[in-house]
Amino acid sequence: MTVTGRGTGSETSTTLTEDYRKREESITLSSQPAGVDETHELLTLNIGPHHPATHGVLRLIATLEGEVVRDIKPIIGYLHTGIEKTAEDKSYWKVIPVVERMDYLSYYFNAMAFCGAVETLLGLEVPPRAQYLRVIHLELNRIMSHLVWLGTSAVDLGAISMFWYCFRERETVLDLFEMSSGQRMHTRYIQVGGVFEDIPLGFAEKLRQFLKLMPTRADQYADLLEKNQILLQRLRDTGIVDRDTLIKLGVTGPLLRAAGEPWDLRKAHPYSSYDHFDFKVPIGTVGDNYDRFRVRHAEFYESVKIIEQALDGLPEGPFITPDRKVALPPRHELATSMEALIHHFKLVTEGFRVPPGEAYYPIEAARGELGCFVRADGSAKPARVHMRDPSFVNLQALAPMVRDGYIADLIATLAMLDPVLGGIDR
């Protein structure tokens, strides 16, 4: 885009606007002529950005032939928040709350990916207790995210009572989050070098109650849904995409695992001591919507198993790195130690500096590979923060999934795709 002339402010802004409009109009939204002749008429249908079945503000341009979807084009950007740009303007530890709000159902994962990348750049060792506490919260977050997915997807498929059951368990998880960090959502619990605070008294007890409860609840969900003929007919053999296509599209997470590929970064590239735990990676066989549902449902049990092991083997020790250049000194040291006061002052005013370099830190989030790329230029602010969000990449698989299927299956497929628009648009 070129802005010609050095006219008044208003002229410049008009040019910019016109250019933008032109570019916007140049995007073709027209349908692909798929076998169009005198007898086949194609209809273009706009779904969204305000549509209850799109799970956010996703806009879909569907090309229909009767009830059959011939082509689909997702239009994104309705929730663009400029998070990556904002992150460049904040010191490293102030970036965490900003990136947490990206994929708003996996805030622990976002924080973990970013902190992991920064820790890689700093060459920082995270204490084992912090790693275990991170695992506990990451897996709780996975359960919470899947609960929201199951509740809202079931509503799309007509099973409204699932919504209340899932949100009941979600409240229990959020109570735990609130106990350990003080917030229900966007907790900023994970931070560079460890976690924000040790778990409070009574947390372990409450968590154990939940761990005892959750598998029975998951059994109940299965009882409700898996013997439901309507649900089975809508999910079985719909939206099938084979493994190779998904891999070519870069799809990860439960969608890929449902197609039979046991790719899980917790196993393939363990981080935060995931290799200490014994768990299975559930995979599907057919790669249809039913398998996607089953894989996520099976992950409830696996997550519970991981949390149980992490809680049993929770090591003693510090919950954050003792490196005073990165982590704030404990409150009581401030009254007695001049050095602690200086560290505290430096951290809250400027923040810590990160040596120049680049790091990519991928983790297995609830929806797939969530990677954070951080480029440091030696200052206290990152030069670039980029997130490889799984929802964004997985959305590419929507077209092969729904093409030549019924439009009713589009809703079911979109529900099982589980996109979070906050992560897609960022």
Add this chain to the structure above:
Amino acid sequence: MEVKREPLREVSDLRIRQHQARDLLRGDMDDEELERYVEERVLTTTLDKAVGWAQGNSIYPLTFGLACCAIEMMSIVGARLDIARFGFEAFRASPRQADLIILSGRVSIKMAPVIRRIWDQMLEPKWAISMGACCSSTGVFNNYALVPADKFMPVEIHVPGCPPRPEALMHGILRLRDKIQGHGVEGWRERYAAKGTEELLPEQADLATANVNVFKAGDTAGA
């Protein structure tokens, strides 16, 4: 239980009323007398209160989620808070059927015209709640991409938080109920001396004026 019978105080008055009612029904009443009769019996304030009471207790929110706050908005329908206690649980997917839009999340510049259109498509009486810091003031982001809701549409209630707890949203909705039931000011309607907003087609809109689709109190169109 004892039934207490109170003696009639003014028998003559009751008689007169009976006769008046009979005359009215027969059509025997004169113009002047008729006018006085009707004036005596019109209770506008009471009717307003009755309508406000009904409207305030049966708000239909729009099924409309934007970002993080939408998840917390969904949880007020859940079992713990159960907004059905107050009669607001009937979420409507069509803006034509909804009374309340809860702007739950961040509003990007691309989304703002869409939201304005949805708001204009809603039929009066309608109300708007801006939920969370993002759509009240762009919150933690405060950058090029976001626009606060007040810039492009009128908002009755702002619920602070990032995201607000469901209890906070509940409190906001209950405050809105108080407003509707007449215990508060009319907000932006009073400020702009307007009755409401309505969707206008581009050719109908008077683009010369800034307030394209805000009707003044005297206007009869739409709202």
